[in-house]
Ligand code: GDP
């Protein structure tokens with residue numbers, strides 16, 4: 131798993147500007163998925179040879195000043211739960227505020243590595259005297275940055291990197307499968323995790339200062355070893371539906387990054403909603419193996435065709451993930467919950483599939499014999515060869531004479547040929563087209 135760096139701070143301190151500066155144009159992890167839009171809240175980048183995920187926890191605008199603190203608490207909480215290092219961003223123009231101090235205390239208590247940055251230090255001369263008041267936060271030496279000009283961002287990243295785990299550790303981490311349980315609010319995420327763990331965990335209420343750090347739950351049975359990442363987290367009572375949704379997307383995003391397999395929970399009584407499509411799209415774009423879990427199956431009145439109909443509805447609603455198996459469960463009664471484990475293990479293995487170049491090229495030759503590659507104005511696409519360059523998800527590079535001729539439909543066809551031959555069930559795959567000669 132790659133380290134996660136989260137940017138936390140009051141509205142308008144410059145979080146999104148800093149995010150954009152650090153990510154630059156190197157954004158998308160996986161190619162765009164038609165029909166799935168998402169806010170730019172995370173991206174992958176690298177510094178001194180270490181790649182990491184950067185998350186902007188902002189993007190939610192409190193409406194009144196007295197809401198700022200509770201919004202920041204939520205942001206900070208999400209970052210504490212998921213990040214490797216937290217950048218706490220402040221603003222020299224507004225100076226140190228009471229809510230900065232509150233959040234700093236909360237971050238300090240969490241024991242997470244915190245890097246304090248003071249933004250809008252645009253001139254490079256002697257620092258603004260107001261800069262020094264940020265020492266009062268008790269978070270160590272502040273780093274002066276200008277998100278607009280980029281000054282200080284190198285120092286900032288150096289400071290973050292020192293908290294990253296050694297690279298070897300990152301690679302040979304614990305072999306338990308990390309499972310993110312994602313879905314819209316009330317889909318039944320907590321219920322499922324509680325059912326699996328066989329205990330009712332206490333759900334922290336929205337009392338000032340309450341934090342719950344340990345949201346990863348380790349679980350072991352004869353099917354394997356699993357870590358469940360519960361994205362339900364703290365229940366925040368907000369009157370604004372939209373805010374709840376944004377927080378759930380942010381939580382889901384970070385949990386997905388840390389996971390090997392995503393369980394996408396759909397509420398059977400509501401069918402596939404727009405928000406489900408969005409959450410599933412995040413897992414797809416992150417290149418994670420996924421299982422679509424239709425929950426609350428106990429509430430559905432059934433006849434002989436109900437499951438087939440629902441399956442079709444799910445396939446239509448989540449058309450970009452036809453590779454994901456669908457399981458119908460009830461977190462409440464426990465129906466088929468035990469089937470999840472073998473499925474998680476299975477798709478996790480599928481995502482790690484390695485296929486030899488020889489086998490790939492015989493499938494490629496066969497595919498081209500059956501359906502001729504497209505041509506345009508007398509020039510025909512020639513595919514020279516194909517090789518696998520990565521796993522999780524399986525990533526293939528295809529070399530051809532002219533990338534423009536390699537239409538999406540032929541890529542789709544090739545993807546289907548690969549899936550028909552090698553399975554690759556439950557995992558997205560990436561085809562990178564390279565033009566040669
Ligand atoms: P966010 O709400 O924390 O994401 O803040 P934004 O990134 O949207 O920035 C808020 C405002 O501060 C915008 O008007 C930015 O142009 C401005 N801003 C951000 N970074 C800097 C900076 O380094 N210097 C100056 N002068 N302005 C900045």
Ligand code: GDP
Pocket residue numbers: 313314315316317318319320321322362425426427428429459460461462463
């Ligand atoms: P979360 O927000 O996704 O974590 O959802 P919760 O686990 O809190 O569940 C939301 C509501 O749905 C609660 O009232 C649960 O009791 C209920 N619920 C969850 N799973 C099931 C299920 O399988 N069947 C039924 N009947 N209710 C469920």
